[in-house]
Amino acid sequence: MRGDAARTAKTGGRIVNLTKSLEAFWSGQYGESDHESQLKPNVYLGRYLVMASVAAHSIAVYDIDTDKVARIVTDIPQAGLLSEVALSVDARHIVQVNSDGQYFVYHVGTGKRVLAGRMVDEEIIAYTPKGYYWSTYEGAHFVEFQFPGLPGVYPFQQFASVLSRPDIIKAALQEGANTPPPARLTPPPRLDIALLPSQSDTALHMHVAARGTVPLKRVSFYADGQPIYEHNLSGNAVSHDFIVPGAAEAHWLTAQMIDSNGLAASVDPARTFQTLDARAACGTRRQ
Numbered sequence: 001m002r003g004d005a006a007r008t009a010k011t012g013g014r015i016v017n018l019t020k021s022l023e024a025f026w027s028g029q030y031g032e033s034d035h036e037s038q039l040k041p042n043v044y045l046g047r048y049l050v051m052a053s054v055a056a057h058s059i060a061v062y063d064i065d066t067d068k069v070a071r072i073v074t075d076i077p078q079a080g081l082l083s084e085v086a087l088s089v090d091a092r093h094i095v096q097v098n099s100d101g102q103y104f105v106y107h108v109g110t111g112k113r114v115l116a117g118r119m120v121d122e123e124i125i126a127y128t129p130k131g132y133y134w135s136t137y138e139g140a141h142f143v144e145f146q147f148p149g150l151p152g153v154y155p156f157q158q159f160a161s162v163l164s165r166p167d168i169i170k171a172a173l174q175e176g177a178n179t180p181p182p183a184r185l186t187p188p189p190r191l192d193i194a195l196l197p198s199q200s201d202t203a204l205h206m207h208v209a210a211r212g213t214v215p216l217k218r219v220s221f222y223a224d225g226q227p228i229y230e231h232n233l234s235g236n237a238v239s240h241d242f243i244v245p246g247a248a249e250a251h252w253l254t255a256q257m258i259d260s261n262g263l264a265a266s267v268d269p270a271r272t273f274q275t276l277d278a279r280a281a282c283g284t285r286r287q
Contacts (some may be wrong), residue, residue, distance in 0.1 A: 016064060018049075019149050025053065025072050026058040036080075044087040050094065052076075052085040059085055059094055061108055071108045085285045093173065107175065117140050125156065126169050127134065131183055134169040158188050161262030186213045191257040191265035196241065204247040211237045212259045219257050223250030 019026075036055040043049050047149060049062040057079040057126065061070040073094065076082070081098040088095065095115075096104040105115040105126075120142045124206035125135035133156055140160065144153040156163060162183050171177045191214030208219055210259040213236070220230040221244045228246045247253050255263035 015170060019061060021069055022060055022062060022072070023066070024074075025051070025058050032171065036207050040082070040085060042086070045089075045091055048087055048091060050085055050087050050264040052082055052096065054079050054082050054100060059096060059106070061087065061094060069108075071111050073106050073111050073113075077104060092175070105173075105279070109175055115169065127156070127163075128168060128180070129157075130157075130173050130180060131185070132163050132165040132180060134166040140164070145185070149189055154188060158264055159183075159185060186259075186263065188212070188263040189216055189257045189265045191219075191255060193255045198248075200243075201249065202248050203243050203245045204253065206242045206253075206255070206257060207240070207246055208237045208242060208257075210257045210265065212257075215260045216261050217258045217262075219255060220246065222254040222256070223247050224252050225254075 014059055015058075039051045039053055041049060041051045043064070047063060047065045049064055050059070051062075052059045057074065057076050059071075059073040059076055061072075063070045076096055076154070078098055078100075081100050081102070082096060083099040084097045086095045086097070087093070087108075092108055094104070094108060095108040098104075101119045101226035103117050103119065104113055105117075106113050113129070115126050115128060117124060118139070120139075122276070123136045123142065125139035125143055127143065131145070133143070140157040141155045143156050145156065145159070146153045162185060167179075168180050171180075189210050192209045193273075194207040194209075196207055198205040206221070210216060210219070210233075215236055216233040216238055218230055218232050219238075219242075221228055221242075223246060229242075229244045231242065240257040244253070
């Protein structure tokens with residue numbers, strides 16, 4: 001119900017019966033818990049009633065001014081985690097926010113899901129169904145790829161040279177935007193490093209073994225996060241010993257491999273060398 005005057009005495013409102021118009025949305029709305037049965041309604045911009053049904057896996061947008069359904073989105077993903085649903089300030093997009101930090105963006109005009117994303121520790125990433133993304137500085141580390149037949153997962157950040165496309169993310173929010181071509185992705189190179197016995201007080205001897213699906217381009221070494229040495233490569237595989245100057249006094253030594261597509265071998269801080277301990281043990285770690 002809504003009054004018809006802003007500052008003068010209210011003369012009454014009107015009752016909008018949604019039973020028939022939102023029949024497709026009501027269907028199957030009852031669940032086994034309070035969370036599943038709640039509709040989570042909100043009115044945006046003074047005219048759009050936006051509701052989400054966990055049990056029905058649906059989101060509805062109803063235009064109160066025209067008494068018409070603007071959109072019913074069905075089969076929303078991970079509905080059991082749904083926390084809230086919102087409408088963009090231009091009334092063109094619905095945003096589904098889940099309790100685990102994931103969110104999904106739908107176009108009101110078509111009902112199509114145009115973007116998905118994740119919010120973690122004040123970082124955020126938005127990405128298209130094709131994998132193109134736009135993120136804050138650390139946001140691309142919280143969403144991962146998995147290649148069929150290969151162990152492990154790969155954060156989006158490793159594919160920044162191919163997939164970081166703010167222009168495509170912005171275009172996805174425009175009605176009638178062209179679908180971008182699928183990204184050509186290859187698995188990043190695999191990298192193993194081993195600390196070798198060394199007689200030098202200023203340099204470390206390292207063995208590097210790497211293999212990629214495309215030619216390798218460069219290996220770089222970092223001491224306590226700062227670049228100290230790099231070496232250009234060629235071919236799809238390398239097995240070579242390196243003398244890394246300026247690394248002996250570092251607390252942590254990290255190696256990174258880049259291939260000709262600009263993709264990097266995974267650099268996990270937990271798998272770098274703690275050189276003060278490793279020099280005596282001469283252990284082996286994988287990046």
